[in-house]
Amino acid sequence: MKVFVLNCGSSSVKYQLFNMEDESVMAKGLVERIGSDDAILTHTPTGRSSARKVSSILDHTTAIGQVLEMLVHPEHGVIADISEIRAVGHRVLHGGPTFTQSVLINGEVKQAIRDCIPLGPLHNPANLMGILAAESNIPGVPQVAVFDTAFHQTMPKHAFLYPLPYVLYERHKVRRYGFHGTSHRYIARRAAEVLNRPSKGLRIISCHLGNGASIAAVKDGKCMDTSMGLTPLEGLMMGTRSGDIDPAVVFYVMKHENLTIGEMDSLLNKHSGLLGVSGISGDMREIEAAVNSGNERAKIAFDIYEYRIRKYIGAYAVALDGVDAIVFTAGIGENSPFLRQRVCEGLGFLGVAIDPEKNDSKGKEVDITGEGSKVRVLIIPTNEELVIARDTLEIVSATNSAN
Amino acid sequence: MRIRKVAIVGAGTMGCSIAENIGEKGFAVFLVDRTDELVEDAKSRVELSLNKRLEKWGITEAEKRVTLSRIRFTSKLDDVATCDLVIEAVQEDPNVKKKVLSDLDKLCHPKAILASNTSTLSITELAAVTQRPERVIGLHFLSPVVRVEVVEIVRGLKSSEETVEAVKRFVRSLDKIGVEVHDSPGFVTTRLITPLLNQAMNTLMEGVASASDIDTAIRLGFGLPRGPLEMADRMGLDTVLTSMEGLFRDLGDFSFRPCPLLRKLVRAGHLGVKTGQGFFKYDEEGNLMKEEENLVYQGARR
DSSP states (O other): OEEEEEEEOSSOEEEEEEETTTTEEEEEEEEESTTEEEEEEEEEETTSOOEEEEEEEOSHHHHHHHHHHHHTOTTTOSOSOGGGEEEEEEEESOOTTTOSSOEEOOHHHHHHHHHTTTTSTTTHHHHHHHHHHHHHHSTTSOEEEEETTGGGGGSOHHHHOOSSOHHHHHHHOOSOOOSOHHHHHHHHHHHHHHHTOOSTTOEEEEEEESSSEEEEEEETTEEEEESOOSSTTSSSOOSSOOOSOOTHHHHHHHHHHTOOHHHHHHHHHHSSHHHHHHSSOSOHHHHHHHHHTTOHHHHHHHHHHHHHHHHHHHHHHHHTTSOSEEEEEHHHHHHOHHHHHHHHHTTGGGTOOBOHHHHSOSSSOEEOBOTTOSSEEEEOOOOHHHHHHHHHHHHHHHHHHHO | OOOOEEEEEOOSHHHHHHHHHHHHTTOEEEEEOSSHHHHHHHHHHHHHHHHHHHHTTSSOHHHHHHHHHHEEEESOGGGGGGOSEEEEOOOSOHHHHHHHHHHHHHHSOTTOEEEEOOSSSOHHHHHTTSSOGGGEEEEEEOSSTTTOOEEEEEEOTTOOHHHHHHHHHHHHHTTOEEEEEESOTTTTHHHHHHHHHHHHHHHHHTTSSOHHHHHHHHHHHHTOSSOHHHHHHHHOHHHHHHHHHHHHHHHOOGGGSOOHHHHHHHHTTOOBGGGTBSSSBBOTTSOBOOHHHHHHHHHHHO
16 A cells, blocks of 8 residues: 655645555655745655656645656656555644544544644644645545644643643643654654563653754653643754743843844744854754864854753653653754763763764664663664654554444 | 736835845745846845844844845846736836836736835826726835735725735735725825824924924833834935825825924935934934934934
């Protein structure tokens, strides 16, 4: 069975086609600059060279139409007929309090995704456009929504509620939702497999360190707490996002710099984090290079970044009443031995030790636990698309057998 | 119809900031003026504005580059032929505007919508010089365009529903709120703000309070970001005088009769922020000078 996985942004569509017999990726690609006369479709069939096409693509419906054409293309295609696609899985950013797991998309689900637009104003409208566009291109094929927030819905109330007037929670659903849920879920499950232990009783701290970064505390396979909040701005320091700050900084800066809400939003989301502190870049690779060449601002940016990860790990070790495994994933987590080393060096009190040689690894699944360590330390490359494909297959198969 | 390509004719203060705002929202934009020199000026003006916003963290370096890449600065009016919407933002003079609209009418494809950014003139009258009055509409942006969230959508007598709907959708896609108004001098915004500016000037002239105190009272008393005298300085006192004269002539209401102090300042060439002085003094960046300097300035002028 072939499953088509889509991640739609406001002017882009990322896709992967899975063959679920062996969970292999048949093709993947990207459409950029949707809405312009020179939109770019880059298509890579697995094991063959990429194809690139520039054309006028004005909306998501056309974009997905062109991707489908590419999938059956005589030269670059990977399937003989579109009808081989039996299901479509969509990444959806915000499921609000409604969705605790992935769901088959119907009219009600679409409305609920629409209702969550105020919570995810940048992503949810685009995700919805992608759903409608897929629907009009391959009508009748079942579609599944996989939410970035769903995995975190198991958090206890004392972890997800903010100490604010309760009425804000009732009236505007102001609470912690958390993001990267699909990734944390994959990590938790995969870590249990690698450790060869049942999820039950296993305490995992999952560190998703990419351009956006979040940490999740997972026990019995369920999320107990996570660092991102109502929006992806809370928690760790990130490439260009501040993460945790004193909320009063917002009013103080707005007043003294005479900023609008929009400018303040942009300051916190796009001009802060590694970029804001270092003044060099929001990319950890460039920060590390600058640290190595002795740049002081890069050094302090790196130190804050690393320190804040350790603070969260400490807090979550307490939240879980101990920790069995710490897992690093995503761009920085998978590819920065230096960061992992620095973080783990500072966790001696938890009994964490890593093997420096095993730690010298990039983008591969490795157990880097050192001798005598009381906590296992793993690198697991995340795979959100595979989770989406698996959920889609599972839900669609269950629906088919029920009918 | 769906609007994707937009031209702005007239690269003055308004034209530039309209182009910047529309480009930023993902549309392909042509910004047209008469000479290559004016076009170069326009380019550096848009760049300057984007740099200022970058400095205030409102946008990123990448967003600045993307916005600039979407705007084509040109002195060839022919380039507008492929656009779905053409907004004229030339000077507020009925004859100049009519000439531009009549030229655009000949150049643009028949389905294109022609819009005027006039703040006081009659859309019906402007539309009459074209062969497509049903596709002519008023689109009144307020300055500073990137910060002000409202746009007046002005129906001429013959503007079609289709035109109004297309323009409403366009305004929404700029993340702005469109207010629909019928053709009448000054529409809503100019008609209501002008008497306030005028009365602030009269109050100053009569010596009731100092310029700073008048502005502080109104600003804090009614929760406005700026007082009326600074507002007038920012609009340009010549522009304020022109629109007041127009409204006084068309509506005959004395609340629009221009304050003699305003005329005096305009005659002296003190046009507000753009010349560095009007009711207040401003630095090169357009920021209000410190209070002490403004007190000296106002004392000397009295």
